[in-house]
Amino acid sequence: MKIRTKLYLSLSLTIILFGIIFVVYGFIQRESFVGLFINEAHEKEVIFDKILILKGAPLETFTFDYSYWDEMVNFIANENESWAKEMINTSVLTNYGINAIWLYKTDYSLLYSIDNLKDNGFKEVPLNKEIINSVFLHKQLCHFFLNTSKGLMEIRGATIHPTLDVERKTPSRGYIFAAKLWGKEYIDELSRLIGGTIQITNPEEKTVVSNQSLEKAIITFSRILTDWNETPLIRLNIRFESYGLKEFNHIFKQRFIIFILFAGSILVIILFIFTRWISMPLRKISFALNSKDPSYIASLKRHNDEFGDILLMIENFLKQEEILRKSEEQFRLVVEETVDYAIFMLDSDGRIVSWNKGAERIKGYRAGEIIGKHFSAFYTSEDIQRGKPEEELKKARVEGRCEDEGWRVRKDGSQFLANAIITALYDQAGNLRGFSKVTRDITKRKKSEDELYRLNRALKTISECNQTLVRATNESNLLHEICRNLVGVGGYRLAWVGFAEQNEKKIVRPVAQAGYEEGYLENLNFTWSDAELGHGPTGTSIRMGKICICKNVLTDPRFAPWRDEAIKRGYASSIALPMTAEGRTFGALNIYADELDAFDEQEVSMLEELTNDLAYGIFALRTHSEREQAQESLKKLHSAIEQTADIVVITNKEGVIEYVNPAFEKTTGYAKEIAIGQTPRIIKSGKHDQRFYEMLWKTILSGNVFRDTLINRRKNGEFYYAEKAITPIIDKEGNITHFVSTDKDITERKEIEKTQRLAQLGELVADMAHEVNNPLMIISGNAQLSLLDGTLNEEIKSNLKIIHEECNRAKDIIQRLLKFSRPSKGERKGTDINQSIESVTKLIEHQFSLSNVKIKKDLKYDLPAIVIDEKQMQEVFMNLLNNARDAMPEGGEIIINTSLDGEYCKIEMKDSGVGMDDKTLARVFEPFFTTKEKGTGLGLSVCFGIIKAHNGKIEFKSQLQKGTTAHIWLPIKAEGV
Amino acid sequence: MNKILVVDDEERIVDITEKFLKMNGFDVVKAIGGEEAIRILSTDTQIDLMVLDMKMPKVNGLGVMQKKTELGKKFPVLLLTGSIDAEKYLEVLKDKGFTAEDILYKPIDLSVLLEKVKQKLNIA
Secondary structure: OOHHHHHHHHHHHHHHHHHHHHHHHHHHHHHHHHHHHHHHHHHHHHHHHHHHHHHHHHHHHHHHHHHEOHHHHHHHHHOOHHHHHHHOOHHHHHHHOOOEEEEEEOOOOEEEEEEOOOOOOOOOOOOOHHHHHHHOOOOOEEEEEEEEOOEEEEEEEEEOEOOOOOOOOOOOOEEEEEEEEOOHHHHHHHHHHHOOEEEEEOOOOOOOOOHHHHHOOEEEEEEEEEOOOOOEEEEEEEEEEOHHHHHHHHHHHHHHHHHHHHHHHHHHHHHHHHHHHHHHHHHHHHHHHHHOOHHHHHHHOOOOOHHHHHHHHHHHHHHHHHHHHHHHHHHHHHHHHOOOEEEEEEOOOOEEOOOOHHHHHHHOOOHHHHOOOEHHHHEOHHHHHHOHHHHHHHHHHHHOEEEEEEEEEOOOOOEEEEEEEEEEEEOOOOOEEEEEEEEEEOHHHHHHHHHHHHHHHHHHHHHHHHHHHHHOOOHHHHHHHHHHHHHHOOOOOEEEEEEEOOOOOOEEEEEEEEEOOOOHHHHOOOEOOOOHHHOOHHHHHHHHOOOEEEOOOOOOHHHHHHHHHHHHOOOOEEEEEEEEEOOEEEEEEEEEEOOOOOOOHHHHHHHHHHHHHHHHHHHHHHHHHHHHHHHHHHHHHHHHHHHOOOEEEEEEOOOOEEEEOHHHHHHHOOOHHHHOOOOHHHHEOOOOOHHHHHHHHHHHHOOOOEEEEEEEEOOOOOEEEEEEEEEEEEOOOOOEEEEEEEEEEOHHHHHHHHHHHHHHHHHHHHHHHHHHHHHHHHHHHHHHHHHOOOOOOHHHHHHHHHHHHHHHHHHHHHHHHHHHHOOOOOOOEEEOHHHHHHHHHHHHHHHHHHOOEEEEEEOOOOOOOEEEOHHHHHHHHHHHHHHHHHOOOOOEEEEEEEEEEOOEEEEEEEEOOOOOOHHHHHHOOOOOOOOOOOOOOOHHHHHHHHHHHOOOEEEEEEEOOOEEEEEEEEEOOOOOO | OOEEEEEEOOHHHHHHHHHHHHHOOOEEEEEEOHHHHHHHHHHOOOOOEEEEEOOOOOOOHHHHHHHHHHHOOOOOEEEEEOOOOHHHHHHHHHHHOOOHHHEEEOOOOHHHHHHHHHHHHOOO
């Protein structure tokens, strides 16, 4: 059921509910109204009855009162008319409101009557005598109505009795009747009294209380008036309107209408809401979806409710659907209009169910002709016999797809090469619905593919060969690799490279090959000479430097010498391509194919390019190899020079340094950047005189090698010994362009020599010491023993003492010699060097002052403690100070200075003494070298030994007559101690 | 009276030492060379101190010291040497309780010898 229907249904239900409520309400209202109405009617009836009684009361009273009255009885008895005329006259009629009075005797004869009726009223009661008799037969009083000629008449009658017989037990003395005419005036009066209308009808006519009368609040009821015989005579229909009820009814109706209107408007609003908010959007959505036209819902988009969301979805859906539809449409068009592909559908049994233009074009059938037929119609009879169509369908069913390339038959019986793909189509439930079949005519393509394949193969071969060329590092590998590519990638039967030997025989020597050969190259001697064996493709191409193609080995006369062998090996055609470099053909690339005329124009052009590249590659490799060898040897030379321990310096002819090796930097302390551009003068020590250098230049400028040992100076001022060789470099023209100087730093060797010398000296001294000490001991001992002899005279004693003292001096000398040769390792500990100096100077200051020598100290405080043997160090200081003093016989000043110098503690002792010349300076540390008259020549040797043992350094700087300065460096961080 | 063994390969040095020590009231046993010293050490049990030269042919001072240890002799020793090599011996003898003070360098002052002898023998 649609939402709209449901909405309307629920709306209808609501209306029905409202209707029921109205009906119930109306019913209840009506019921209460009817109740009110009945009450009112009943009330009115009571009132009417009472009015009738009241209005009838004078007639009743008269009849009753005049009928038991003695005078009346008398009258009847006496028949005294005058009494009657006096007592019963017209005024009585008026007083009682009656219209006639009749008096009868017991024999029913009229005695007296009076009336005020017009036009000769009734002399007697309008009843016959029998009726009157029957009326009073059983009762004394009667009341009834009669229709008379004068109109409806109410009549009351009574039997007459004496006054005392109120109960009328005595026999009646006569009868009295009184009548009242119900004329129009009376009826009107009654109507007025009850506020309605009175109608007189036959007793049979009944008044029905109709709805109308109820709605109009008209109350009707009736009263039956009977005659003397109690028979209904007439009916009084009383009708009146109840204004109260009418008003009540009116108000009720108004309220009811308002209620209905209210309910109605609510319903209308609900309806509107339903329509506006639900039904209308739904209808629009429905329209939009049915017509797939989103414009229906465009106006609803801005709704910010569920419909808004739904609309967006619908819009998207419609868009998607539109896209899908278009795509389907396009797809359908594509399929139907495609002419290059036969696209058609098969049912699950393989019968054709659809057909496109392509199918028509390719297969030649029109749709009407083929649809419904089995697709095996396209297969060749052989294929049908083999059951190929069924097999393919089966395969497609099992694997989902079956692709095949093969021959197919057109309507006209012609065949074409087809690529056909059968795809099984399943519905969502997985049931096979049929197959799609796409067939292409690939006859042409196959042909061009074959061509393309060959071209591609050639290109690929070229590409592979080029890569090989790029990577090649070795000629032999390159050639083999190229041949392998030609066979492996190019698909040729054989490829080989032959080099032309440049000798008399002009043999072509195969150097690389790949493919099916089986001794072909070994046994057949190729040459490039102008002879029969040189007229084959290979020889010709080398000799002429041109490409030589043999399209058919069988027929080409040039191939005659090799034909049989070639045919045996399946060579059908061949090509020989000359390899040329720098204008010279040095070989040929030979290719053999197993098909005739295998080398078309394009292929030849590419192979030519390849051969040129190959020739160039070989040429380049050869060049590269030579250059690499040269570079390699250069590199070796460079490494050798760079890494050799010897100093190598290259200068130009003018002696300006152009190159120094790392050994130079290491030995001299001058960095390459500083040295280059300078001359070797930067390392000149000044130890050699001018003549020495003149000799040097003379030697080398004359083109000879100069060799000698030189003393040079490092950047830090140290000297070093260099075993030097300077070689002039002479160019092709015999001009000197450069000088190469190679130095060997032999300082260490010199030092070792010195040390070795000193060690030998030490050994000698040690041996000597022992040998000398024993005799000394004997001399000294005997002298001492003799001194103990108290009998000796003083002179001898004195002599013995001298012997003893001199023995001790000798002992001292020997001790010092020993110390120099093998400085003993005393206790070394962290020492304040200033403190050591102070303690030495304190000891000697006084003594020095006696010789007019002053000691000045400029000690740097906060020097780090250095690890030394303090006793030995003090010995050094003592020696140096003694030397300084000795150098100043006239007195002078010694300045002691301590400082930090890098990682060393530097001590300087400067005197203002006589100084030393260079020769002296060079020998100061030699043992036994002394300038003093009484010197042992061991003092400074010992100092040297001690400082060396401390890994320190000691040297002197001196100028004659100006003074000498001793410099000592001691390492702050003791090493190997 | 304390008995002192004086060992040296130089007979004259032994004689001087003997004469001097005897003059100062010591009983002296002489040994010329290491071999004789070992012989005396093996037989004479009365020795209180040994004045020993280190550098001797055949059996040197160290050999004598070795023997002395083998014989279980506990008396003190003063070493006599003409060479600075004594320091080398000191390295070897250090564990036997020797110090630089126990080494006397030739030529010796006899008064120093006496002092050292007295010191070793605990004589005031």
